[in-house]
Every structure is written in C-alpha cells, then in structure tokens.
Amino acid sequence: MSAKQNILGKLRKSLSGTTPLADNFDEALVTEPWSYPPEQRIAQLRKLMEAVHTELHLTTGQAWPQLLAQLLRERQLPSLLIAPGTPHGQRVVEYWQQHPGLPALKAYDRPVEEWKAELFNDTPASLTGTLGAIAATGSLIVWPTREEPRLMSLVPPVHFALLKASEILDNFYQVQQQHKWAEGMPTNALLISGPSKTADIEQVLAYGAHGPKDLVVLILEDQ
Amino acid sequence: MSAPTLIPTVEVQDDFRTRAHKALGDAQLRNNFRSAMDSLMTKRAVAFSDAHEREHLRALGNAIRARALSKLPDLLEQLEQNLTRNGVKVHWAETVDEANDLVLSIIRAHEARQVIKGKSMVSEEMEMNHVLAEQGIECLESDMGEFIVQLDHEKPSHIIMPAIHKNAGQVASLFHDKLGVEYTKDVDQLIQIGRKVLRQKFFEADIGVSGVNFAVAETGTLLLVENEGNGRMSTTVPPVHIAVTGIEKVVENLRDVVPLLSLLTRSALGQPITTYVNMISGPRKAHELDGPQEVHLVLLDNGRSQAFADSELRQTLNCIRCGACMNHCPVYTRIGGHAYGEVYPGPIGKIITPHMVGLAKVPDHPSASSLCGACGEVCPVKIPIPSLLRRLREENVKAPDSPNQVMRGQGSKYSRKERFIWNAWARLNSSPALYRLFGFFATRLRNLTPSNIGPWTQNHSAPKPAARSLHDLARAHQGKQGDQ
Numbered sequence: 163m164s165a166k167q168n169i170l171g172k173l174r175k176s177l178s179g180t181t182p183l184a185d186n187f188d189e190a191l192v193t194e195p196w197s198y199p200p201e202q203r204i205a206q207l208r209k210l211m212e213a214v215h216t217e218l219h220l221t222t223g224q225a226w227p228q229l230l231a232q233l234l235r236e237r238q239l240p241s242l243l244i245a246p247g248t249p250h251g252q253r254v255v256e257y258w259q260q261h262p263g264l265p266a267l268k269a270y271d272r273p274v275e276e277w278k279a280e281l282f283n284d285t286p287a288s289l290t291g292t293l294g295a296i297a298a299t300g301s302l303i304v305w306p307t308r309e310e311p312r313l314m315s316l317v318p319p320v321h322f323a324l325l326k327a328s329e330i331l332d333n334f335y336q337v338q339q340q341h342k343w344a345e346g347m348p349t350n351a352l353l354i355s356g357p358s359k360t361a362d363i364e365q366v367l368a369y370g371a372h373g374p375k376d377l378v379v380l381i382l383e384d385q
Numbered sequence: 386m387s388a389p390t391l392i393p394t395v396e397v398q399d400d401f402r403t404r405a406h407k408a409l410g411d412a413q414l415r416n417n418f419r420s421a422m423d424s425l426m427t428k429r430a431v432a433f434s435d436a437h438e439r440e441h442l443r444a445l446g447n448a449i450r451a452r453a454l455s456k457l458p459d460l461l462e463q464l465e466q467n468l469t470r471n472g473v474k475v476h477w478a479e480t481v482d483e484a485n486d487l488v489l490s491i492i493r494a495h496e497a498r499q500v501i502k503g504k505s506m507v508s509e510e511m512e513m514n515h516v517l518a519e520q521g522i523e524c525l526e527s528d529m530g531e532f533i534v535q536l537d538h539e540k541p542s543h544i545i546m547p548a549i550h551k552n553a554g555q556v557a558s559l560f561h562d563k564l565g566v567e568y569t570k571d572v573d574q575l576i577q578i579g580r581k582v583l584r585q586k587f588f589e590a591d592i593g594v595s596g597v598n599f600a601v602a603e604t605g606t607l608l609l610v611e612n613e614g615n616g617r618m619s620t621t622v623p624p625v626h627i628a629v630t631g632i633e634k635v636v637e638n639l640r641d642v643v644p645l646l647s648l649l650t651r652s653a654l655g656q657p658i659t660t661y662v663n664m665i666s667g668p669r670k671a672h673e674l675d676g677p678q679e680v681h682l683v684l685l686d687n688g689r690s691q692a693f694a695d696s697e698l699r700q701t702l703n704c705i706r707c708g709a710c711m712n713h714c715p716v717y718t719r720i721g722g723h724a725y726g727e728v729y730p731g732p733i734g735k736i737i738t739p740h741m742v743g744l745a746k747v748p749d750h751p752s753a754s755s756l757c758g759a760c761g762e763v764c765p766v767k768i769p770i771p772s773l774l775r776r777l778r779e780e781n782v783k784a785p786d787s788p789n790q791v792m793r794g795q796g797s798k799y800s801r802k803e804r805f806i807w808n809a810w811a812r813l814n815s816s817p818a819l820y821r822l823f824g825f826f827a828t829r830l831r832n833l834t835p836s837n838i839g840p841w842t843q844n845h846s847a848p849k850p851a852a853r854s855l856h857d858l859a860r861a862h863q864g865k866q867g868d869q
Contacts, residue, residue: 165686166477169632172690173458176699182456183448185637191445192643195438210657274675282588299647299658311674312621316614335643344639347604349670350621353662358614360576361654362530362546364417364553365424368576371529372583373614373661 189335196298196333203297203330204381210300214356215369217378223385227257230289230322233378234265241266243281243288243318247309250291250324270311281313287320294329296337301353302379303337312350321374323354326385401749404724414550418721421549425712428655429763446648447767449641450703457693460602460635461684467605471667473680481511484685488513488594488627491681492522495625497591501583503611503619504528505596506544506706507629507685509728510741513594524594527583527615529576536563542722544729545653545708550721583615593619593677597630598705599645600682603638606666607682610650610659617663626668626677632684633693633702645705648765652707688740688793695791697776701736703766708733710760710770716753725750732760736773743794744781751777824854 163171198206208218221229234242245251246269258264268285290310293303302323306312315321331337334353338344343351358373369375399407408414433439453460465475478484488511492500500517502508502524514535517524526535530547534540537559541547548556553570561568566578595616599608607628609616620626636642650656669676692701711717711731722730727738727747735750744751751774760770783789783796784804813819831850838847853861 164477165479165483168479169477169684169686169690170458170461172686173461173632173693176690176694177455177458180455182459183452185452186448187638187640188441188445189640191438191441192647195435214660270674272674278588282584301658301662308670308672308674311676312617313675316617316621333643334646335640338640338643344603347606347639347664347666349665349667349673349676351664351666352617353658354660355658355662356660358612359660360529360613362528362533362548362613363551363556363572363575365421365546365549366553366572368573370580371576371613371615372527372580372587372618 192335193333196335198297198332203332204327204383206297207295207300207330210297211356211377211379214300214359215377216300216356217376218381219378220381220383223382226324226380226382227253229380230254231257231261231264233322234287237287237320239265239287239320241268241284241286242322243268243270243285243314245269245290245310245314246271248291250289251309254289270314274311274313281317285318287322288314288318289322289324290314291324292329293341294331294337295325296332296334296353297330298333299353299355301334301355304352304354305348306350306352307348315352315354316373319370319374320376320378321357322378322380325379325381327381327383328385401724401726401747401753404726405720405753408720408724413552414721415719417550417552418718421546422712422718425546425655429652429709429712430655432651432655432657442644442648443765443767445644446705446765447703449636449645450705450766451700453636453641454633454693454699454702456637457633457635460637461632463602464600464605464635467602468607468667468682469605471605472670473605473607473667473682476681476683477686478683479686481685481687484511484629484683484687485513485516487683488629489517489520491625491627492517492592495591497625498522499586499590500524500592500594501527501586501590501619501623502531503593503595503609503616504531504547505594505629506541506728507596507631508594509541510685510687511629513629525583525586525590527586527619528611529579529613529615532579532583533559536560540723540728542730543708543711544706544733550723587615587618587622590619590623592625592627593621593623594627594629595620597628597634597682598649599642600630600635601637601639601642602635604666606639606664608642608646609663609665610646610661611663612654612656612660614661617661620663620665621676624677625679625681626665627681627683628665629683629685631689632686633689633704645766649705649707652709652763652765688742691792692737692740698736698740698773698791700768701733701740701773703768704733704737705766706733707765709763709765713759713763715755715757715759725753732770732774733768736768736770736777739777739794740792744777744792745794745797748781748794748797751775751781821856824856828852828854828857 244254293305295302357377358371359369360371361367476487514524526532533548542550557570597607598610650659668680692698717731756771758771780795781798785796827850836847
C-alpha cells in the first residue's frame with residue numbers, strides 16, 4: 163500500500179456513513195462590508211496603501227512617462243528595468259527615445275539564468291503594469307506573464323507600478339468573479355499591498371525586508 | 386559599544402513543568418512576551434472593530450473549514466489532479482521520516498547543496514534543517530524571525546513571530562557574534578544586515594522550500610501569505626520549489642480563500658492583508674523567463690488522520706495557523722513558546738501535538754490551561770479549544786484496557802488509585818443513605834481533616850467541613866417554619 167492509499171483509506175473510513183456538508187457560502191459577508199462608491203475607491207486605496215509606506219501619484223495615460231522620468235531623476239536611480247513586450251514598456255522606450263539623457267533602460271527579454279547576477283546586483287528599479295487593484299485591502303493585482311516576468315516586482319529595490327483607475331475593484335471576491343479566476347489561474351498570481359516589510363524583531367516595523375524597499379504606484383485617472 | 390545583554394535560553398530538556406518554572410523565573414523572557422502579546426491583541430481588536438462583521442465572518446470561516454473536512458479525501462484527490470495537470474508533482478507522506486525521504490530524494494536528483502526555506506511549520510515538524518544538515522546539505526531559514534532563531538540554534542517560540550522571545554538588544558548581540566557585524570540595536574539596520582546575507586543565499590540556492598497557507602482543490606493553486614518577500618524569493622528564484630504542507634490545508638473553492646485570508650491576517654497580525662499573497666499554480670511554462678522549472682508538493686499526515694477519525698477531535702484540523710490563540714493565552718504569555726517543548730506551542734499546540742507525538746509524550750499539555758476560554762473566543766474558525774482540552778484530559782486518564790482506542794498514548798495519566806477515589810466519590814453522591822452517613826461523620830469529625838493536602842494547600846487554605854451540613858440546616862429551618 164502506498165502512503166497515498168493509506169492516508170485516503172483512513173480518511174474515507176472515518177467519514178463512512180456521513181454526508182458532505184452543504185456549500186452555504188454567503189457572498190454578502192465578503193462583499194457588503196467592503197463596497198465603495200466608485201468615486202471613493204482611489205481614496206480608500208490610498209488610505210490603506212499609504213499606511214504601509216506606499217507612494218501614490220495621480221497622473222494620466224498621456225503624462226505618466228514624464229512623471230516616471232521625473233521620479234527616477236529625483237531618486238537618482240541610474241537605470242530602470244522594463245518589459246519591452248508590453249504596451250507600457252513600449253511607451254517608455256518611445257518617451258526615452260524622444261528625451262535623451264534619461265536613466266538607462268534595461269529590458270527583461272531573456273531567461274533569468276542568463277543575467278541573474280545583474281538582476282540581483284545591478285538593477286535598482288523596475289516598472290510593471292497591474293491587472294487592477296482592490297480598494298478593500300489596498301492591494302495591487304499583479305499577474306506576471308512571459309512578457310512581464312515574476313521577478314520584476316520582487317528583486318529590484320524600487321518597484322513602479324501602473325494602475326488604471328477604472329480597474330480598481332472593491333474587494334477580492336469581486337476580483338475573482340469579474341476576472342473568472344476559478345476558470346483558470348496563471349502560473350503565478352499576486353496581490354501586492356505595499357513594499358516588503360517585517361516586524362519580526364520586537365514587533366518594530368521595518369521596511370525593505372527581502373523584496374522592494376519602495377513601492378510607487380502611478381494611477382492613471384483617465385483610464 | 387554597549388555590553389551585550391543576557392540571551393535567555395529555555396533548554397528543551399527537563400519536563401514541561403520544570404521548563405515552565407524556569408521560564409516563569411526569567412524576567413526578560415516574560416517581559417518580551419508580555420509586551421508582544423499585548424500589542425498583538427490590541428492590533429487584532431482594532432482590525433475586527435465591528436463585532437457583527439467579525440462574528441459572521443468567523444461563522445463562515447468555520448463552515449468553510451468544516452465543509453472541506455467533510456469531503457477531505459475527495460478534495461485531496463481533486464487537488465492532486467489539478468496540480469498534476471498544471472505540472473506540479475504531488476507526493477504523499479504518512480510520517481515525517483517519509484516526508485524527509487521524499488525531500489531528500491528530490492534534492493539528490495538535482496545534486497543540490499544549498500536549500501533556502503520560506504517559513505513553514507510543517508518543515509519544523511519534519512526537523513528538515515537538522516535532517517538535511519546531517520546529509521551535508523545547508524538548509525537556511527529566510528524569514529527574518531526564523532533566520533534569527535536558526536542562527537542561535539533555537540526553535541521558533543511562536544508560529545507567526547518565531548523570534549518574539551528576543552528583544553532588539555539580544556538580536557544585536559547575536560548578529561555581532563555570529564555574523565561579525567558591528568553591534569547595533571537599530572531594528573532597521575538589523576533587518577538590512579539580514580537582507581544582505583539572505584539576498585546572496587536566494588541568489589545561490591539550488592532548491593527553495595516553503596509551506597502552504599491554503600491549497601485550493603478547484604484550481605490546483607497553492608496560496609502563501611507573507612510580508613517580507615522571502616516566501617516569493619524562495620518559491621520563484623531557485624530552479625526547484627518544494628512546498629510541504631499538512632493534508633488538512635485544502636479548501637474546496639477559490640472563493641473560499643476570500644474570508645479565510647481576511648480572518649487569517651487580521652487574527653494573526655491585525656493587518657487587512659499581508660504585503661504579499663502569492664498564488665502558485667504551476668512551474669515555469671516553456672516560454673516563460675523565470676520561476677522554478679519544477680514544483681513539488683509534499684502532503685504530510687503525521688497524526689492528522691488520527692485527529693480526523695473522531696468527529697469532535699476533527700475540529701482541531703480547522704486550524705489556519707494564525708496564532709491568535711497563543712496571543713490571547715494567559716499561560717502562553719507567561720511561559721513563552723519554548724516551555725512547551727514541541728513545534729506548536731500554546732492552545733493549538735496543546736490540542737494538535739498529542740496527535741503528532743502521542744499523548745504519552747506530552748501528558749501535561751491538556752492540563753496546562755486554566756480553561757479561561759480566551760482561545761476559543763478568538764479562534765477565527767471557531768475551534769472549541771477549551772472543550773477539546775477537556776476531552777484530551779479525559780483521554781489522558783482512560784483505563785489502559787478501554788476498548789475505545791481514540792489516540793496514540795491515551796491513558797498515560799491513568800492511575801488506579803485516582804480512579805478508585807472517583808468511583809467512590811460517585812457512589813457516595815448517588816446514594817442518599819451513604820451520603821447522609823458521610824455528612825454525619827464529616828461534620829462531627831471536622832477537626833480531624835488534615836491541614837496539608839498535597840498540591841491543593843500550596844496555594845489554598847485546607848478545606849474544613851462546616852459544623853452542620855446544608856441539609857441539616859435546611860431541615861432545621863423547615864422545622865422552625867413548621868412551628869410558626
């Protein structure tokens with residue numbers, strides 16, 4: 163007998179003569195207390211994300227590359243990692259071509275094995291898109307793809323994220339329903355609710371534990 | 386440079402009572418726990434400020450866990466099917482030895498030397514670090530608290546906050562001694578030291594190990610919560626990811642994690658959500674640029690199927706490992722996590738450990754409680770911990786020849802003398818004639834009761850029967866009323 167057969171055998175024996183409990187999931191319990199008028203979603207998101215040291219900027223679909231360049235300069239960041247295969251990655255490339263002298267761009271366009279040391283030691287900042295955000299918990303929804311791989315939102319010490327205002331939803335339940343997550347999950351899906359942090363020493367909160375030390379969200383109000 | 390302060394270590398030798406006594410005498414340890422638990426209790430209370438919302442959510446959390454357990458074998462098979470379809474290899478282990486063998490064989494297949502681990506209590510059950518070290522494989526903890534504890538050759542003292550028994554000064558001394566860095570008590574600087582050391586380890590590691598908070602059968606998804614990013618690092622950077630978890634961690638639907646996640650992070654830390662919620666449904670696909678090439682899941686029993694067999698004790702497996710029961714426990718707060726001497730301390734430890742190691746190995750666990758009920762009141766999935774403690778006390782004194790075998794090591798505190806006394810007491814109280822006779826002598830001979838009765842008189846005055854029993858007084862009272 164294999165371990166699997168033994169374990170399942172024991173569990174089945176213990177359940178013999180019983181019937182499975184009915185599914186009485188009451189969605190109102192996870193939606194009603196966590197619903198907001200559309201005009202308050204940004205404020206709710208801002209309140210929660212700023213409470214955990216996230217920087218949020220309101221901008222537009224037209225103006226964001228300029229704001230991004232300005233923020234990079236202010237922070238004296240020497241380079242930015244982008245996903246060249248995404249529309250926002252392309253926008254950055256175009257803007258940079260028109261405005262010489264901006265921090266260098268790096269493209270995540272090859273398997274991590276080919277440039278792991280550079281990613282870990284010489285990549286100070288990154289820009290990714292998001293699938294939206296959750297107002298109730300102050301979370302960005304990040305769904306890495308081939309074009310925009312997982313480590314972009316984790317390894318560089320500063321993470322810039324683009325968020326379309328229209329894609330801010332109320333709560334996690336609504337996100338799962340609207341995006342039909344139950345019908346198919348990607349390799350990796352993430353909720354990111356601030357820069358990396360820990361309170362493991364004496365309950366004192368410290369930012370920049372293992373992931374990004376800074377999370378900067380650019381909210382595109384008109385999109 | 387200030388002198389390093391004393392680092393108290395509670396030795397995991399002796400028995401529970403001796404360890405508890407030592408811990409009670411350690412002012413530093415008690416101070417560290419008291420302040421941490423007070424702060425965690427306050428944070429939880431603030432996060433659940435609406436009692437109505439909280440109670441309905443707890444009821445839903447309980448229903449979700451109970452439903453999952455009511456079809457556990459089917460859900461485990463569904464989980465395996467969906468994970469396998471997604472490209473994850475699923476392994477089953479009845480014992481911690483089997484689980485370690487499985488992990489070792491994966492490590493050997495890759496000729497790996499360095500393992501980096503996110504936080505996992507199941508890997509603590511397996512003593513994975515020790516087992517791998519014996520084979521010459523480095524297994525390094527990457528959660529800041531776990532890293533500190535491992536550096537000091539200790540075990541976690543709390544399931545969420547592993548190094549909560551140390552203060553910043555103690556961590557400063559430890560880093561200074563073991564890592565050769567300059568002594569600093571500044572928490573930000575200490576964390577940056579840890580970050581630097583561990584970044585290099587994430588970079589080098591051949592294998593990443595993690596636990597699982599919820600395994601979703603419907604989609605074949607492993608959900609992990611964390612604040613630091615070490616969990617994401619451990620599960621994303623190394624070429625191989627091995628997740629280890631208990632067989633009870635499965636839930637039926639993806640939507641089930643919505644309330645459970647909210648209950649977990651608010652109960653544990655008072656946070657609306659953790660910084661990262663990491664949902665893993667498979668290894669790197671052929672065209673993807675990062676992520677592990679292989680993902681394994683080890684499903685461990687280790688006594689859980691024993692708890693499952695009894696419908697009352699089965700509720701132990703509702704647990705989502707938030708740690709709120711220990712944060713609110715007057716016993717845990719005073720003696721700390723190490724005194725329990727096992728992987729899971731506090732109230733949840735007292736009800737789950739006997740199934741893992743046998744009741745005979747932890748005979749004092751069920752009775753190390755005042756049954757104040759705080760643990761049951763705060764449990765996000767409504768495990769009736771006080772009732773389960775009373776039930777384990779009963780199993781603990783069951784006669785060895787009892788036909789009803791519920792758990793390994795049951796009856797470890799059985800005493801013929803004690804059983805005889807209770808039987809006599811029961812007979813005395815159920816027979817009116819005997820009771821009258823007893824009352825007659827107990828009141829007349831009241832001056833003969835001993836003044837020193839074992840543990841009772843350590844903290845209480847000796848019991849002394851009244852000059853006249855209540856029955857006598859009542860009869861006399863009725864008699865007087867009859868006269869009027």
